[in-house]
Amino acid sequence: MTPASRLLAWYDRHRRDLPWRAKPGEVGDAYHVWLSEVMLQQTTVATVKGYYADFLNRWPKVTDLANAPLEDVLKAWAGLGYYARARNLHKCAEAVARDHGGRFPETEAALRALPGVGDYTAAAVAAIAFGEPATVVDGNVERVMSRLFRIETPLPKGKAEIKTRTATLVPRDRPGDFAQACMDLGSSICTPKKPKCLLCPLQPDCAAHAAGEPERFPVKAPKKEKPTRRTVAFMPTHKGHVLLERRPPKGLLGGMPGLYSTPWEAQADFPDNWAAHAPATGDWQLLDGIARHTFTHFHLETRVAAAEISGRINLPSGEWVPIEDLDAAGLPTVFVKMVALYPSP
DNA sequence: CAACCGTGGCA
């Protein structure tokens, strides 16, 4: 018995039924596989399920998604995070429609050239949807393989070695199932903390288990500390509406709607000249409470100021939204937290 | 190649 055959036998017994997963023996639909893989980047299965169903219901084919306005796609993506994924998702759909006749290319290299498709996603779609013997390496596979082979090189440097070792295991006949089996094993058995080695089909092959130290792997480079940035955000209201800005198309929360605010800067306290950054003149009053949110590389603390705006309004990029419709405005979570400080009637 | 880029769940 090889590790791959042990793993596939385990997979056939414990296979999870997921919305984007093909029935046993069937090949996956490339559009479904791609959409799910992009959504699953750094995002949990539980979170993705609802978004995946919404997207497929609204845009049944990749050409439908290509024809949708970017703004609609961003709004449907709101709350999922990493909004560059949504921008690239739309770009990729356009590329498939325009350059590939509405069908996904079937080789790993051609997939890799699409926007938002990196090494992992290209390999996953190639293996799962097209049966190509591609080597799929995600966070789960890194953990499984670093333990199996007891790889001491810290991540991310050790990823090259992990991919090389993984490639030697990929079975030519079931590369897609092998990839999904590795990921399922990593998420259910070979977990970061307290791995269930007694239930693991690879236990007989596992070097880290043999050494009695599975939890020490994968070895990772030390992380940097996150600074805290502080800002004052503005809720300019007018007859039951609030003024939102459209953020610049790239960068943090790019292309998404949000509240106007002072610049988000690392500082010991909230800015005292905040009123100078208000998007309109008014009797600005700081609301009670602090909204806290953590991004990938910094913490953000926000105080919110509100004012009823009267007189002439002249703000080109802003949009007035009924306060009661804010939950449907497609706001990123950080702004949902800020808005929550505003007293509800 | 290191920095940038969200969010929610959980110990």
Added chain:
DNA sequence: TTGCCAAGGTT
């Protein structure tokens, strides 16, 4: 409460 982490990609 805090840190960790989850089916990564781009620059």
